[in-house]
Amino acid sequence: MNNTLLSTHYNPTTGEIIGAPVVKRYLVDLRGCFAGGAAYAVALARGNPLLYSVASVAPADGEGDLHYGLGVIYPGKIGDEYYMTKGHLHAWRPAGEFYFGLRGAGVMLLEDEATGASRLLPLTVNAVVYVPGHTAHRTMNTGAEPLVYLGVYPARAGHDYGVIAERNFRMCVVERDGLPVMIKR
Amino acid sequence: MNNTLLSTHYNPTTGEIIGAPVVKRYLVDLRGCFAGGAAYAVALARGNPLLYSVASVAPADGEGDLHYGLGVIYPGKIGDEYYMTKGHLHAWRPAGEFYFGLRGAGVMLLEDEATGASRLLPLTVNAVVYVPGHTAHRTMNTGAEPLVYLGVYPARAGHDYGVIAERNFRMCVVERDGLPVMIKR
Numbered sequence: 001m002n003n004t005l006l007s008t009h010y011n012p013t014t015g016e017i018i019g020a021p022v023v024k025r026y027l028v029d030l031r032g033c034f035a036g037g038a039a040y041a042v043a044l045a046r047g048n049p050l051l052y053s054v055a056s057v058a059p060a061d062g063e064g065d066l067h068y069g070l071g072v073i074y075p076g077k078i079g080d081e082y083y084m085t086k087g088h089l090h091a092w093r094p095a096g097e098f099y100f101g102l103r104g105a106g107v108m109l110l111e112d113e114a115t116g117a118s119r120l121l122p123l124t125v126n127a128v129v130y131v132p133g134h135t136a137h138r139t140m141n142t143g144a145e146p147l148v149y150l151g152v153y154p155a156r157a158g159h160d161y162g163v164i165a166e167r168n169f170r171m172c173v174v175e176r177d178g179l180p181v182m183i184k185r
Numbered sequence: 186m187n188n189t190l191l192s193t194h195y196n197p198t199t200g201e202i203i204g205a206p207v208v209k210r211y212l213v214d215l216r217g218c219f220a221g222g223a224a225y226a227v228a229l230a231r232g233n234p235l236l237y238s239v240a241s242v243a244p245a246d247g248e249g250d251l252h253y254g255l256g257v258i259y260p261g262k263i264g265d266e267y268y269m270t271k272g273h274l275h276a277w278r279p280a281g282e283f284y285f286g287l288r289g290a291g292v293m294l295l296e297d298e299a300t301g302a303s304r305l306l307p308l309t310v311n312a313v314v315y316v317p318g319h320t321a322h323r324t325m326n327t328g329a330e331p332l333v334y335l336g337v338y339p340a341r342a343g344h345d346y347g348v349i350a351e352r353n354f355r356m357c358v359v360e361r362d363g364l365p366v367m368i369k370r
Contacts, residue, residue, distance in 0.1 A: 001317055006295070007306045008313045059315040064279030064339055066251075068313065094249030098337055100285075110191075121192045128193045128253065130244040132186055152283055152337040154249055 005059035012102040015072030015148045017055040024053045025086065027078075032165060033086055035172040035185045039079030050074060051083045058155065065155035072148050073106065073141040080174040082106075087138030087169060089113060091158030094133040100150040101127045105143035107180050111136040111169050118171045120182040123149055136164055140173055142180045190244035197287040200257030200333045202240040209238045210271065212263075217350060218271055218323075220357040220370045224264030235259060236268045243340065250340035257333050258291065258326040265359040267291075272323030272354060274298060276343030279318040285335040286312045290328035292365050296321040296354050303356045305367040308334055321349055325358055327365045 010017045026048050027040075034040045056069040076083045087109070090097070099108060106123045113134045121129045123139065131137045141147035171182045195202045211233045212225075219225045241254040261268045272294070275282070284293060291308045298319045306314045308324065316322045326332035356367045 006304070006315045006317070008315075010311055010313065012311060057313070057315075060281065060317055062279055062281075062318060064275075064277060064318045064342070065281045066283055066315070066337065066339070068283055068337075090249075092249060094247055096245065096247075096250045096340075098251055098253055100335070119191070126195055126197060128195065128242070130191045130193075130242075130251075132191070132245055133247060133249045150285070152251065152253075154251070154339065155281075157249070 001060040005057055008057050010070050012148055015053065015055065015070050015146065017057055017070050020055040020057050022053050022055045025051050027051055030086060032168060033084060034078045034081050036079035036081060043078050049076065052085055061155045063156065066152055067155050069151045070148065071139065071151060072146050073139060074146055075141050075144050077175065081172060082140040082142050082175065082180065084140040085138055086161055087136055087164045089136045089160045089163055090133070091160045092156050095154045095157035096133050097131040097151055097153040097157065099123055099129040099131065101125050102148040102150060104141060104145045104147035106139055106141045106147040107173060109138045109169055109171060109173055109182065111171070116170050118182060120173065120180065123147070136169060138169060140180065186245040190242055193242050195255050197333055200238065200240065200255050200331065202242055202255050205240040205242050207238050207240045210236050212236055215271060217353060218269060219263045219266050221264035221266060228263050234261065237270055246340045248341065251337055252340050254336045255333065256324065256336060257331050258324060259331055260326050260329050262360065266357060267325040267327050267360065267365065269325040270323050271346055272321055272349045274321045274345045274348055275318065276345045277341050280339045280342035281318050282316040282336055282338040282342065284308055284314040284316065286310050287333040287335060289326060289330045289332035291324055291326045291332040292358060294323045294325070294354055294356060294358055294367065296356070301355050303367060305358060305365065308332070321354060323354060325365065
């Protein structure tokens, strides 16, 4: 157990956790995530912006332990699709996760691994989204400012990006008349 | 799984979660928690104020699922001890828990069940306290306004109040020169 991590502080405006490691994802890292391949290629030819970052705190790794992370997705679109996370399943499939919206406005795409049933849930300030086990999940910033959120998950959850990287989500989310809409890819 | 609980909202000012059940604890429920028995008896003779309330959301109860709660501890003291929660261990001892401060100022008393080692950690706005498994924990409001916090824990954690009710914590927290100080009972 790391005792210095029993007490941490975060900044809900910038998404930083003091002293915590950060993973950054750029446009080039999201290859295959956007349904609009042509718009993605055009955007990548123009530059490689930072799409999101995730800081995380892992005080202990036992069976009943929890970790938390702070995500920041920057505002922007590729064609009519919002900046999004790669999306993942938990390597330990039964693991659920809570997301707490801290700043900005976004949505979460949830897809049941077994049935493919999909949901689009709002992630706004003081909103909470629960991702059950066995559910792929992806987060999108639908607003004009950074989307900042907390995620809390079992220490043993792990990340499985492979399934999504291979076949992506069944649904995509596009902007129609200024609102996010879930449609078939 | 309760699908309506995949998306919830809370109010960080009042501590309410829309549609969630609430447990309320009054002074009479905290019998045996305050080190100052005489001050407790005097306060109880005067009335039976609400000390704290906890709302909770339990979307599912599987092995990897999580629940969350929102606690509100009102400001006040009994003698030189702050209004506090009863405190508990998790029935499933390995379960950890994250606390996220949303409003006001407080402290958390953590006591390792095996060694008795105690810690006092600040729970303020944007501060995060991790309670490892096998650790009794109690929260106190040290400020002048309600202390509101989020707690996230494994669905299977459960609450064990019995051990604390029998022997209380080894340490107590009192106000000295306006600050919370941990001392032996």
